[in-house]
Amino acid sequence: MNMEKDKLEELKLLSVKIRKDVLEMLEKRGYGHMGGSLSIVELMSVLYGKQLRYDAKNPDWEERDMVVLSKGHSGPAWYSVLAEKGFFDREWLFTLNDGGTKLPSHPDRLKTPGVDMTTGSLGQGTSAAAGIATGFKMNKTDQYVYLIVGDGELNEGQCWEAFQYIAHYKLNHCVVIIDDNKKQLDGTTKEVMNPFSIENKMKAFGFYTQTVKGNDEEAIDEAINRAKNVKDQAVCIILDSIKGAGVPYFEQLDANHSVKFNNDTIKKATKDAIKELDEFIKGGAR
Ligand SMILES: Cc1ncc(C[n+]2csc(CCOP(=O)(O)OP(=O)(O)O)c2C)c(N)n1
Numbered sequence: 001m002n003m004e005k006d007k008l009e010e011l012k013l014l015s016v017k018i019r020k021d022v023l024e025m026l027e028k029r030g031y032g033h034m035g036g037s038l039s040i041v042e043l044m045s046v047l048y049g050k051q052l053r054y055d056a057k058n059p060d061w062e063e064r065d066m067v068v069l070s071k072g073h074s075g076p077a078w079y080s081v082l083a084e085k086g087f088f089d090r091e092w093l094f095t096l097n098d099g100g101t102k103l104p105s106h107p108d109r110l111k112t113p114g115v116d117m118t119t120g121s122l123g124q125g126t127s128a129a130a131g132i133a134t135g136f137k138m139n140k141t142d143q144y145v146y147l148i149v150g151d152g153e154l155n156e157g158q159c160w161e162a163f164q165y166i167a168h169y170k171l172n173h174c175v176v177i178i179d180d181n182k183k184q185l186d187g188t189t190k191e192v193m194n195p196f197s198i199e200n201k202m203k204a205f206g207f208y209t210q211t212v213k214g215n216d217e218e219a220i221d222e223a224i225n226r227a228k229n230v231k232d233q234a235v236c237i238i239l240d241s242i243k244g245a246g247v248p249y250f251e252q253l254d255a256n257h258s259v260k261f262n263n264d265t266i267k268k269a270t271k272d273a274i275k276e277l278d279e280f281i282k283g284g285a286r
């Protein structure tokens, strides 16, 4: 069944707000991980706008679902949605990566309300999420942990060890989500270390695997719904996404992994994009 029209509009508006926050945060900082933050905007919107169980005023609520952003460099997109949903004051967003900030560039569970796992060293979040899901299963709770992994991150052998474990133990309350934006730090994933078919690999590992439009709220939501209906098998969603999604300048920029705001072209492109997103927000969802 398709999502209610109002809900979809609400999620699309949330995505626009997150995208605008990411641009503003990085512009204020003067640099940062743009491409991989923008590619998970719609995912964050669906998770926090619809799928996740949480209490922003009580982030440690024992029955909450959890998120492990294993591709921790995309923290800005996560911080934005946490602020939009009231986990902390929006003013914090503009302290990104400052000395003493509660929002370091990579997530730290001891610093930020709503962050359940410290990440940034690629690969490690996969094992952490596997452990969390094991705990959920042992405690017989119906909680979920959403594990977000980058396609370049899959170069880390640790991912495959964790996936084998998750599949073997049929930990279907660990929803493995791979952000397949086809690029990593310094090139395309194909050039740097060809992943071949991620979908075939995950299937071969034993996962119920779906590949969906990665920057489409409805497609992501439906994939999560289907994943939640799977019994007795691990689940994986591959987001066919765009690095830098939603901002044509950053989509087309080759080196869009980490950007510096050190020239007029990038500054103007960012200002124009912020203005456009702001107009959408002021007009409400279309
Ligand atoms: C263990 C480890 N090695 C290297 C890095 C440096 N690094 C940060 S991001 C990145 C590329 C990640 O690519 P991908 O997972 O595709 O992320 P995305 O495209 O979503 O930004 C690398 C190599 C790291 N953070 N951790």
Ligand SMILES: [Mg+2]
Residues within 6 Å of the ligand: 150, 151, 152, 153, 179, 180, 181, 182, 183, 184, 243
């Ligand atoms: Mg990538």
